[in-house]
Amino acid sequence: MSNQVNDTPQMYHQPMYRDDEINLGELLRNIGREWKVISAITLMITGLAVLYALQATPVFEVKSFISRPHVNDLQPLNENGLDPISTNRAFGLFIGNLNSQALLRQYFDDQNYVSNLNEEWQDLDDFEIDNAYFNFLENFSIELPESVTQEDEENQPRISYGVSLFTDDSAAAAEFINGYISFAEQETLNLIYEEQLARKNVQVSKIERKMDALLSQAETDRQNRIILLQDSIAIAEAVGIEDPFTLQQALVSSQAFEKATGNLSVTDQMMLLSSARGTSQVESTLPADEATFLSGTKLLEAELTQLEARKNDLPYVAALSNYRLQLTELNQFSLDFTGAKLLKVELPAFASTTPVKPNKKLIVAGGFVGSLFLALIIALVKIAIRQEEKV
Numbered sequence: 001m002s003n004q005v006n007d008t009p010q011m012y013h014q015p016m017y018r019d020d021e022i023n024l025g026e027l028l029r030n031i032g033r034e035w036k037v038i039s040a041i042t043l044m045i046t047g048l049a050v051l052y053a054l055q056a057t058p059v060f061e062v063k064s065f066i067s068r069p070h071v072n073d074l075q076p077l078n079e080n081g082l083d084p085i086s087t088n089r090a091f092g093l094f095i096g097n098l099n100s101q102a103l104l105r106q107y108f109d110d111q112n113y114v115s116n117l118n119e120e121w122q123d124l125d126d127f128e129i130d131n132a133y134f135n136f137l138e139n140f141s142i143e144l145p146e147s148v149t150q151e152d153e154e155n156q157p158r159i160s161y162g163v164s165l166f167t168d169d170s171a172a173a174a175e176f177i178n179g180y181i182s183f184a185e186q187e188t189l190n191l192i193y194e195e196q197l198a199r200k201n202v203q204v205s206k207i208e209r210k211m212d213a214l215l216s217q218a219e220t221d222r223q224n225r226i227i228l229l230q231d232s233i234a235i236a237e238a239v240g241i242e243d244p245f246t247l248q249q250a251l252v253s254s255q256a257f258e259k260a261t262g263n264l265s266v267t268d269q270m271m272l273l274s275s276a277r278g279t280s281q282v283e284s285t286l287p288a289d290e291a292t293f294l295s296g297t298k299l300l301e302a303e304l305t306q307l308e309a310r311k312n313d314l315p316y317v318a319a320l321s322n323y324r325l326q327l328t329e330l331n332q333f334s335l336d337f338t339g340a341k342l343l344k345v346e347l348p349a350f351a352s353t354t355p356v357k358p359n360k361k362l363i364v365a366g367g368f369v370g371s372l373f374l375a376l377i378i379a380l381v382k383i384a385i386r387q388e389e390k391v
Helices: 025-033 035-055 073-080 087-098 101-110 111-119 124-138 170-239 252-262 268-276 297-311 319-333 360-390
Strands: 058-068 140-144 159-166 344-347
Touching: 025 058, 025 360, 035 058, 058 170, 087 170, 101 124, 101 170, 124 140, 124 159, 124 344, 159 170, 170 297, 170 319
Parallel strands: none
Antiparallel strands: 058 159, 058 344, 140 159
């Protein structure tokens, strides 16, 4: 069997490769053919952006600027208060109250701020008012430094601090901010007054207790003196002494001597007898209280009558004059702080007419650019799908 050779030429199929190179001109022509889609999407979204910018509720920033007071602003405090206070100290106390959440909530509730913004919100329950307050806090801010120095550095630079509120009702916000600043200032003055009044009352109470103690002791001393005078008068009458008498004269009468020295020891009696001759200091041997009878009944009875008739021991207590002077000085501090200023308002809050939000130009520009970008993406997707279909 002979071998047959197949001389038929073999056919080789060249693989077909897809041209993936991007023809920029063709791409631009394809995008141009989609101008209707691009224009429609761009105009529609830009129109929505314009509509939103026109319909969005404007938000205003209402702001007040404050700084520490001048020295003259504190004159009522320093003249009528117990202690002088520096401008930085006064401003620091005010800032502490201004930052108080309790004080801010109190003023927020007292002023019915939510109801002032919208009459329809007058019947809100407590839960809804709490939510409104928390929303209010997100828009309320006090721009302060990290710390407020308490030293009296009058030459330091004067720095303004801002109190701001973002709201759609700038008039109500301006009234709230100005009112709250005044409210915090008055509350701070009230705290200073209450603190100094309490200190003043404590000092007055201490002085009055000391004076009462002295008067009580004076009353006790007077009663004790009355008892002593009564006993001495009885002794003087017993020995017959009417006028002031020396002990030497009393020793002339043995009966008088025995009565006069009845309470003394034998040793003291011997000393009296041995010292009675030619000495003028015999009276010193007897205790002062026991020698009172030597003054005689006339003098003793006169003193007794005067002590029994005395109604007030105040003029007879020498130490009381100093305490009375201290009371007079304390009472001169009236604690009348009328006219005192704990801050200086550099710029009060006012109703702004220029909203900070929304930024209409930015919204429209953003809407146009975004819509154009989206339209181009959609156009490119359509072009890619069409080319796939052709293949």
